[in-house]
């Protein structure tokens with residue numbers, strides 16, 4: 001899949017001259033264009049929660065999450081960027097060489113027990 005979702009000939013933003021930017025997502029290199037958010041680069045590469053490429057998993061049920069709102073409101077796109085946790089991928093511009101890792105650690109045992117009791 002191309003890093004560009006819009007046909008360059010019809011792109012009013014004139015991205016045909018844009019510089020490429022390569023980041024790694026869980027160790028896999030992904031290339032986008034300068035100015036895209038991390039979420040934009042990842043989505044243009046064809047990765048989404050519905051295709052098995054979740055950006056994070058919920059702590060309780062392990063449900064896949066990815067880009068949902070795209071405007072920084074839902075926090076479904078949280079990733080770790082260069083060692084910093086809980087970065088919203090839709091709000092962080094992709095920079096050359098950024099190391100992105102998905103998140104999805106299970107809840108600590110004590111929290112898991114309380115959640116289980118709450119569910120019954």
Ligand code: FES
Nearest residue numbers: 068070072075090
């Ligand atoms: S997609 Fe909703 S905060 Fe990033």
